[in-house]
Amino acid sequence: MRTLQAMTAEPLHVWDTVVIEREHLEQLLQALATRDYEVLGPTLREGAIIYDRLTSTEDLPAGWTDEQAGGKYRLKRRKDNALFGYVVGPHSWKKFLYPPLQRLWQAARNGKGLRILPEEEKAKPKYAFIGVRACELHAIAIQDKVFLDGQFVDPGYKARRESLFLVAVNCGQAGGNCFCASMNTGPKATSGFDLALTETLQNGRHYFLVEVGTVCGGEVLSAIPHEPANDTDKQHAQRLLDHTTRHMGRRLDTRGIKELLYRNYEHPQWDSVTERCLSCANCTMVCPTCFCTTVEDVTDLTGQHAERWRRWDSCFTVDFSYIHGGSVRATPRSRYRQWMTHKLATWIDQFGVSGCVGCGRCITWCPVGIDITVQAGAIRESDSVKAPADRSKDSA
Amino acid sequence: MIHTLEPILREHPFFHGMEDRHLQLIAGCSMNVRFEAGHVIFHEGDLADHFYLIREGLVSVQFVVPHRGLTTVLTVGSGEVLGWSWLFPPYRWHFDARTQQPTHALAFDGKCLRAKCDEDHDLGYDIYKRFMQIVTERLESTRLQLLDIYGNHA
Amino acid sequence: MATMLEQIEVVTAGLVPDPMLPMPYRIQRVKQETGDTFTLEILAEDSGKGFSFAPGQFNMLYVFGVGEVPISISSDPDDAPLLKHTTRVVGTVTKAMRQLKRGDTMGIRGPFGSHWPVQEATGRDVVIVAGGIGLAPLRPALYRLMAEREKYRKIVLLYGTRTPEDILYRPELEQWRGKFDLEIQVTVDRAASSWRGNVGVVTTMIPRAPFDPTDTVAMVCGPEVMMRFTVMELLKRGVAPERTYLSAERNMKCGIGFCGHCQSGPMFVCKDGPVFAYSRIAPVLGRSEV
Numbered sequence: 022m023r024t025l026q027a028m029t030a031e032p033l034h035v036w037d038t039v040v041i042e043r044e045h046l047e048q049l050l051q052a053l054a055t056r057d058y059e060v061l062g063p064t065l066r067e068g069a070i071i072y073d074r075l076t077s078t079e080d081l082p083a084g085w086t087d088e089q090a091g092g093k094y095r096l097k098r099r100k101d102n103a104l105f106g107y108v109v110g111p112h113s114w115k116k117f118l119y120p121p122l123q124r125l126w127q128a129a130r131n132g133k134g135l136r137i138l139p140e141e142e143k144a145k146p147k148y149a150f151i152g153v154r155a156c157e158l159h160a161i162a163i164q165d166k167v168f169l170d171g172q173f174v175d176p177g178y179k180a181r182r183e184s185l186f187l188v189a190v191n192c193g194q195a196g197g198n199c200f201c202a203s204m205n206t207g208p209k210a211t212s213g214f215d216l217a218l219t220e221t222l223q224n225g226r227h228y229f230l231v232e233v234g235t236v237c238g239g240e241v242l243s244a245i246p247h248e249p250a251n252d253t254d255k256q257h258a259q260r261l262l263d264h265t266t267r268h269m270g271r272r273l274d275t276r277g278i279k280e281l282l283y284r285n286y287e288h289p290q291w292d293s294v295t296e297r298c299l300s301c302a303n304c305t306m307v308c309p310t311c312f313c314t315t316v317e318d319v320t321d322l323t324g325q326h327a328e329r330w331r332r333w334d335s336c337f338t339v340d341f342s343y344i345h346g347g348s349v350r351a352t353p354r355s356r357y358r359q360w361m362t363h364k365l366a367t368w369i370d371q372f373g374v375s376g377c378v379g380c381g382r383c384i385t386w387c388p389v390g391i392d393i394t395v396q397a398g399a400i401r402e403s404d405s406v407k408a409p410a411d412r413s414k415d416s417a
Numbered sequence: 418m419i420h421t422l423e424p425i426l427r428e429h430p431f432f433h434g435m436e437d438r439h440l441q442l443i444a445g446c447s448m449n450v451r452f453e454a455g456h457v458i459f460h461e462g463d464l465a466d467h468f469y470l471i472r473e474g475l476v477s478v479q480f481v482v483p484h485r486g487l488t489t490v491l492t493v494g495s496g497e498v499l500g501w502s503w504l505f506p507p508y509r510w511h512f513d514a515r516t517q518q519p520t521h522a523l524a525f526d527g528k529c530l531r532a533k534c535d536e537d538h539d540l541g542y543d544i545y546k547r548f549m550q551i552v553t554e555r556l557e558s559t560r561l562q563l564l565d566i567y568g569n570h571a
Numbered sequence: 572m573a574t575m576l577e578q579i580e581v582v583t584a585g586l587v588p589d590p591m592l593p594m595p596y597r598i599q600r601v602k603q604e605t606g607d608t609f610t611l612e613i614l615a616e617d618s619g620k621g622f623s624f625a626p627g628q629f630n631m632l633y634v635f636g637v638g639e640v641p642i643s644i645s646s647d648p649d650d651a652p653l654l655k656h657t658t659r660v661v662g663t664v665t666k667a668m669r670q671l672k673r674g675d676t677m678g679i680r681g682p683f684g685s686h687w688p689v690q691e692a693t694g695r696d697v698v699i700v701a702g703g704i705g706l707a708p709l710r711p712a713l714y715r716l717m718a719e720r721e722k723y724r725k726i727v728l729l730y731g732t733r734t735p736e737d738i739l740y741r742p743e744l745e746q747w748r749g750k751f752d753l754e755i756q757v758t759v760d761r762a763a764s765s766w767r768g769n770v771g772v773v774t775t776m777i778p779r780a781p782f783d784p785t786d787t788v789a790m791v792c793g794p795e796v797m798m799r800f801t802v803m804e805l806l807k808r809g810v811a812p813e814r815t816y817l818s819a820e821r822n823m824k825c826g827i828g829f830c831g832h833c834q835s836g837p838m839f840v841c842k843d844g845p846v847f848a849y850s851r852i853a854p855v856l857g858r859s860e861v
Contacts, residue, residue, distance in 0.1 A: 125591050128635060128678070134616070135595050135635050135676040172842060173590045173827040286858065313831030315824050320636030327636040329591075334830070341832060344822045345569075345661045349835075355860030363834070370837035479764060487764035491771050496779060517767045554775075557800075561772040562760045566794040567703035567733040569607060569659060 033239035036232070039247040040254055043227035046104070047078045048245045049188070049216075053149040056241070058186055061117060062151030063110070068096060070110040072117070075151060078104065089197040089270070089381065091390025101222045105152055108196035109380050113309035114157055115164060117148055118181050121333045125316070128327040149186040153214065155207030156199075156378040158189055160309035162213055166372045167312050186237065189214035191258070192265050193221075198381025200271035200394055206378040208265040216242055219258040230258045271381060273394040274401060275365075278375075281401055282366040286358065290399045295354040297389045302335035304383035304391075305360065310368075310376050311335070336360050361396060422447050425523065429470050430496045431547060439540045446529035450522050458499070458514040465502035465510045466527045471495055474520025479513040490562075491555070492517070498551050503527030590827045593633045593678025598671055599653070605737050608704060609669055610645070610657040613677065622652045625686030626711035627818060627846040631826045632656060633678030634671070638664040641823045641841070643708035644682060648715060654679075657707035657739070683826045685846045687712040688816055692788040696725040698780060698810070700801045702773055702793020703732050706739045708818050708845075709792050713747070720752055727754045727780050731773025731797070734759050735766045754781055773797065777804040784809035792818040799857050802849050812850040819844045819852065836861055 033039065041049070053060050062075045065082040075081065087107040088095045099106050127138040153161075161182075168178040189210035192199075201207030210217040215238030219230040230250050233239045305311040315334035320327040334341065337356050342349035350356045368376030377393070384392045423444045426432050432440060450469075452458060458469070458476065469476075476499055478491040490512070493499045499522075502510050508527065534541030600612040611632075615622060624644050633639040640662070646655035660666050671677065689712055697716060701709050716726055728747075732738055738757060748755045756776050758769035769776070773793075789810050791801050798817050805815055821833035821840040833840040836855035838847070855861045 126593075128593075130635060133674045133676055134597075135678065137593055137595065137678065139589065139592055168829065171828055173829070175829060176589050283854075286861065312829070315830060315832070316639070318633070318636060318638045324636060329639075331591075334824075334832075336831065342822050344820060349821070350860045352860060359834075359861075367834070367837035371839070475767075475769070477764070477770065485763075489762045489764060489766060489770040492758075492769045494769065515764070558772045558775050561774065561796070561800055564796055565733070565760070566796045567737065567760065569661065 031243075033233050033243045033247075035235060035239065037239065038230060038232050038250040038255060039242070040250045041229050041231055041242075041245055041247045043104070043229070045246050046229065049241070050075060050078060050151070052241050052244055053186060056147075058147050058149035060149045060151060063105070063107070065096070069094060070096070070107055072110075072112040072114065072150075081105070081152075082107065086194070087196065089385045091198070091384050091392050092387055093390070094385050102227070103193070103220055103222055105190045105218070105220050106193065108192060108194070108199055109154055109157065109382060111307050111382065111386055113307065113380075113382070114150055114153065114161060115309055115312070117150075118161065118185075119164065119168070119175070119178055119312065119314075123177065123331050125329045125331050128329075130325045130327075145180055145184060147184045147186075148181060149188065151188045151190075153187055153189045153210075154192055154201075154380070155189065155210040156201045156204075156380040157309055158187075158210055158213040159204075159206040159378045160380070161187075163310045163372065163374060163376065163378070164312060166374070186241070187214045187216075187234075189217040189234075191217060191219040191262055193219070193261050195265045195268045195270055196381055197270040198384040198392075199269050199379060200273050200381060201379040202266050202269045203271070203273040203275060203394075204375060204377055204379035209262050214238070219261060221254075221257060221261070223257070230254055271379075271384070271392070271394045273377075273379065273397055275375065278397065278401075279366040279369050281397075281404060282362045285400050285405050286362075288400050288403070288405060290396060290403075291354050291358045293399075294357055294391060294396055295352070297391055298353055298357045299388060300337045300339075300353045300356060301388060302337040303386045303388065305335040305337060306333065307382040307386045308364075309378060309380060309382070310364075313341075336363070361393060364393070365397060422449065422523065425449075425472075429472070429523065431470055431498055431551075435543060439537075439543055442533050442537065442540055443525070443530065443544075446526045446533065447523050448526075450524045452516045452520045452522070454516055454518050454520075456516045456520075458516065459510045460513050461510055463510045465500065465508045467524050468498065468500040468503050468527060469525070470523040471497050471499060472521045472523060474522070475517040476520060477515050477517055479515055481513070487513075491558075498548075501548055501552060503531070504545075504548060590680065591825065593631070593639075593680050595676050596654070596679045598673055598675045598677065600673055601669075601671060604657060604739055607660045608657060608737075608739065609660075610655050611668065611671070611677075612646075612653060612655050613679065614653050615679070616676070618652050622654070622682075624648060624651060624654075624682035624711075626689060626715055627686040627708060628682035628684045629708075629826070629845060630654070630656065630679050630681030631683070631823070632664075632668065633680070634664055634667045635677070637667040639678070639680075639824075640664045640668075641683075641826055643818070643845070645707040645710045646714075647718075648711055649718060657704065657710075659704055680826060683841055685842075685844055687790050687846055688788055688814075688848075689715050691814070692716070693722050695723065696727070696782040696787040697723050698727045698729070698777075698782045698787055698789045698805070700729045700773060700777070700789065700791045700793070700805075701731070702797035702801070703737065704739065705791075705793030705797070705818070706730055706732075709790060710740065710743075712790060717747070717750070717753065724786075725754065725782050726752070727756075727782050729756050729758075729773055729776045729780060731758045731760070731776075731793075733761070735762050735768070756780065772800070774800045774804045777801065777808060787814060789815040791816065795820075795856075802856075806849075812853065813848050815849040816846055817849060817852060817856075818846050 060075045063070045064080045081104045084102045086099045129136045168175040192208040214234040217232040313334045317330045364376040476493045477489045595616040596613040602610045629641045629643045642656045642658050645657045823833045824830040826841045828839045828842040
C-alpha cells in the first residue's frame with residue numbers, strides 16, 4: 022500500500038511527476054471550481070463525446086470509447102472504467118477560446134451621429150479545460166499564433182487564453198483516424214499545459230501519472246493527495262504512449278509537403294475529390310485550427326440600434342471569396358483545393374507550422390468520408406514533377 | 418524620289434535595325450507629308466495605296482457607328498504605324514483616319530512597295546515581319562479593349 | 572499637419588485597443604465624380620486622436636446597420652485627419668453609402684495594410700500606371716511625390732479609363748499636367764470623335780513612356796486584368812519585378828488578418844498587402860480560382 026502525502030507537503034515544481042489515485046481526481050476538479058474556474062471537459066451527449074461543463078468526475082464518459090473511421094463515429098463500451106479512454110469528438114477547444122457566435126459591439130444612432138458601444142467587461146471568463154489531448158495543445162498553440170502573435174491581437178481570445186488552466190491527457194489509445202505521430206503533435210503532451218495526466222488501469226489499480234507543467238499547475242496539484250512517481254510508473258506511462266504511437270489509424274507523409282502542394286494546383290486529384298465533396302463545411306467546423314469567421318451587421322426595426330456579430334465561417338461557402346459580381350473560388354474544386362492547400366502548405370508560410378495537427382476530425386465528420394491523408398498521398402503518388410523515366414511515355 | 422529620306426527612315430522605330438540596302442529600296446517609295454489638324458487622311462472604303470509612319474502628331478482611327486456617331490477606336494501617335502490595308506487585296510481602308518493635331522509623317526506608296534517586295538523577297542520578309550509585330554500588338558490591345566475591364570460588372 | 576509614415580508598420584490602428592471597434596466619422600462632403608463613382612470626405616468626431624496613413628493603405632468603412640467594406644484612402648496624407656474615399660456603387664453597402672449626406676456619421680476602422688514604396692523611389696524614376704478607379708489608391712502617392720518633388724527623378728503617370736466621361740480627378744490631372752516636372756498621359760478605351768486625346772488601352776503607352784526602366788519604381792493599380800497586362804509591358808521594358816508594385820483586392824470581413832477571407836495563396840491581402848511587389852504576388856496572379 023503506497024503512502025499518500027499529506028496536504029501540507031512541499032510545493033510541487035515544474036517537471037515534477039506524481040501519482041494521484043482515481044478517487045482523488047474529483048478533488049482536482051473541486052480545487053479548480055473553488056478557484057472560480059469554469060471547469061470544462063469531455064462528457065457524453067447525444068451519442069458523442071463533446072466538451073461541456075463538468076460539475077464533477079461523474080460527468081466524464083467513464084467506460085466509453087469511440088470508434089472512428091471515414092465518415093463514421095460510434096461510441097462503444099469499454100471493458101474497464103477509464104475516464105479518458107477515447108480520443109477526440111466533434112468539438113474542439115476553439116469552441117470556448119474563440120466562440121462560434123459573438124457580439125463584437127453595439128451601435129446607437131442619435132440624430133445624425135452614431136455611438137459605438139463596446140461589449141462590457143463582464144466578469145472575465147476563467148476556464149479550466151480537462152482532458153486536452155496533445156494534438157489539441159498544438160492546435161491551441163497554432164491559434165495563439167493567429168490571434169496573439171501577429172500585428173493585431175484579439176482581445177477576447179487573449180483574455181480567455183491568459184486565464185486558462187489546462188489539464189492535458191496523454192492518449193492511451195490511438196483513434197481510427199488519428200495521425201498525430203505523422204504531424205509531430207503527439208501522442209505525448211510535451212508543453213503548453215498546467216498539468217498532464219496519463220491514466221493507468223493496471224492490476225486492479227486506477228491512477229493517474231501527473232506531470233506538472235507550470236507553477237500554477239503545481240500549486241493546484243499540491244493540495245491534492247499525491248505521491249512521487251517512481252521509475253516503474255514513468256516507464257509504464259511511456260509504454261502506453263509508445264503503444265499509442267505504434268497504432269495510429271492514419272499516416273501522412275509530410276516530407277516536402279508544402280512544395281508538393283504548391284506545384285500540384287492542377288493535379289487531377291482535385292477533380293476526383295470534387296466528385297465527392299459536398300462543400301458542407303463540416304471539416305472546417307470540427308477542425309481545431311480553422312479560424313475563419315465572418316461578420317454580420319444587423320439592425321432593429323426602428324433603425325436606431327445596430328449590432329455587429331462575428332460568427333464562424335468556412336472557406337467552403339460559395340460567397341467566401343465574393344468580390345464585385347463573383348467569387349474568386351466559384352467551383353467546389355477550387356474551394357476544396359484552397360482548404361487542403363491552406364491547411365498543409367500555405368499555413369506553413371503564414372505561421373511557420375503546419376495547420377494540421379493530425380486529430381482526424383475532418384475524416385470522421387466528413388459525411389462522405391474524404392480523408393486528408395489519402396488525398397495528400399494520392400497527390401504525392403502522381404506528383405507532377407515526375408522522374409525522367411516516367412516522362413518517356415510522352416516522347417515520340 | 419528624295420533619297421535624303423533614308424536617314425529619317427533609319428531613325429524611325431519601325432525600321433530599327435533594317436539593312437541599309439533595304440532602307441534604300443524603301444526610301445524610293447517614300448515621301449514626307451504634313452497634315453493640318455482635323456484633316457481626313459483617308460475614308461473607309463477609299464483605295465488603300467499608302468501607309469504612314471507618324472513622325473509627330475496624333476491620328477484618330479475612327480468608325481461611323483449607327484446611332485452612336487463617329488467613334489474613335491484607336492489613336493496612332495509619334496513613332497507609330499498607321500495602316501496595313503495596303504498589304505492585302507482588295508486594298509481598301511476599313512476605317513477613317515483623321516488627324517487630331519498637326520501631323521508630320523512619312524507616306525509610303527503601297528503599290529510601289531508591294532512591287533519591290535515581290536522582286537526582293539528578303540525585303541518582303543523584313544517588311545512583313547515588322548508589320549506582323551504591329552498587327553499582333555494591335556490585336557492584343559484590341560482584346561483588352563474588348564474585355565471592357567473598367568466596366569462595372571457587379 | 573500629419574507626418575508621413577515612412578515605416579512599414581501601421582501606427583494608428585495599434586493605438587486602438589480593439590481593432591474591430593469603428594470610430595465615428597462625420598461626412599463633410601459627398602462628391603459625385605463620374606458615372607457611378609463618388610468621393611466621401613470625412614473627419615473624425617474625436618479629432619483629438621491623430622490619424623495618419625501611408626499612401627496605399629485602406630480603411631474599413633461602416634454604414635450604420637448596413638455593413639462594412641474596405642476602401643483605399645485617396646486623400647493627401649498631409650491633409651489628415653481629413654480623409655477622402657473614392658468608390659463605385661457595386662453592392663449593398665456602397666449603395667447605402669451613396670445615399671449618405673453631409674453631416675451623417677459612419678464608422679471607420681484603420682488604416683490597414685501595406686503602402687506604396689514612395690521611399691524606395693527616392694532618387695529613381697517613378698512610373699505610375701492607373702486604370703479606371705485604380706487612380707484613387709494611387710492619388711495619395713502622387714501627392715506625396717509632388718510634395719517632395721526634388722527627391723525623385725522622372726515621374727510619369729499613365730492613366731487609362733473607359734471613356735473620356737470616366738476620367739477621374741480631371742481638374743487635378745489638368746493641374747498636375749500644368750507643372751512641367753510631371754509627365755501625364757491619359758488614354759481611353761473608346762471615345763466619340765469630339766475627344767482629341769489618345770484612344771487605346773493604357774498598356775500601349777508604356778513602350779514609349781519617358782522613364783529609365785533600369786532604375787525605376789513602378790506602381791500599378793486598376794482592374795486585375797489591366798494590372799497583369801501592364802506588368803507584362805513593364806517587365807518587357809526591363810523594369811525589375813521587385814520594383815514593380817500592384818494593389819490587390821479581395822473579400823474582407825475584418826481587415827486585420829483574422830477572418831481569413833482575403834487570402835490569396837499564402838498572402839493575406841489585408842495585412843501582407845494590398846500593395847505587393849510583383850515578385851511576391853506573381854505565383855498567384857492570374858491563376859484561376861486561387
